[in-house]
Amino acid sequence: MRVLGIDPGLNITGFGVIESDAFKNFQMIRFGVIRTDPKWSLPERLYRIHHGVEEVILSEHPDVLAIEDIFYAENVKTAIVMGHARGAVIVAGMRNNIPVFEYSPREVKMSVVGNGAAAKTQVQFMVRSLLRLREPVQPLDASDALAVAICHSNRHPGK
């Protein structure tokens, strides 16, 4: 199974593609970030995110898209912006007939580190370890996206 994990954000959206087998062996396929310029209009920034995710889908052919869920934010304005970015990502999956699964940050940390309150650097350490990489994945947004993909694979081994 090939999983595209997404850590959505208006400034930086992290993505990570992994391949997993029935024995929870993971292979890193690709990771990166989609950046937008705060000087762009909101529609331009959303389209950049949407288009960037679609480009990864069309080139890497994931079976599913796993995205970090959000239930809280610092304030209402931040929450609205976060919702926009997630909406643009989810539509990219749905338009390409890829089922979309949502996981809370707590679920992702629990699945990857075994601790729902783990620090981002702990997640980064475990992502590197599970994918047997020489270096920690940078930036953290890409590492978090790979963590979401690992979380989905752990929940659905071998599918």
Next chain:
Amino acid sequence: MRVLGIDPGLNITGFGVIESDAFKNFQMIRFGVIRTDPKWSLPERLYRIHHGVEEVILSEHPDVLAIEDIFYAENVKTAIVMGHARGAVIVAGMRNNIPVFEYSPREVKMSVVGNGAAAKTQVQFMVRSLLRLREPVQPLDASDALAVAICHSNRHPGK
């Protein structure tokens, strides 16, 4: 100029298409709502909204998409959901090379009724009057969408 106005919402997204000339004469082309079922998953609901808006774009060929902006919500959870629906709509416009303009509810009311704090029923009354319709537009979501389209046309007459 043909304008597609959108009043976005996860349960009901209103849409309205009008044609306007340089003298601010408006003609109603089409209006309606896109409904989603609360039993559907969030991705399914967003895709329904996105796809519904795209269907209107492809059949009515608007020159621009005007959408109600949001800056506040009852709480963070509502704000996130509202952001998702707006993101799905904005991406539908951008994918089809249609420029997207945003207007706050206050700007829309000011433009249509002349009072930024007008009640929804006042907006409905003026939408009916400006478009010379026999009946008030129902439901209010569709009337509000037409109001957003009128607001954009007032701001950009004849373009």
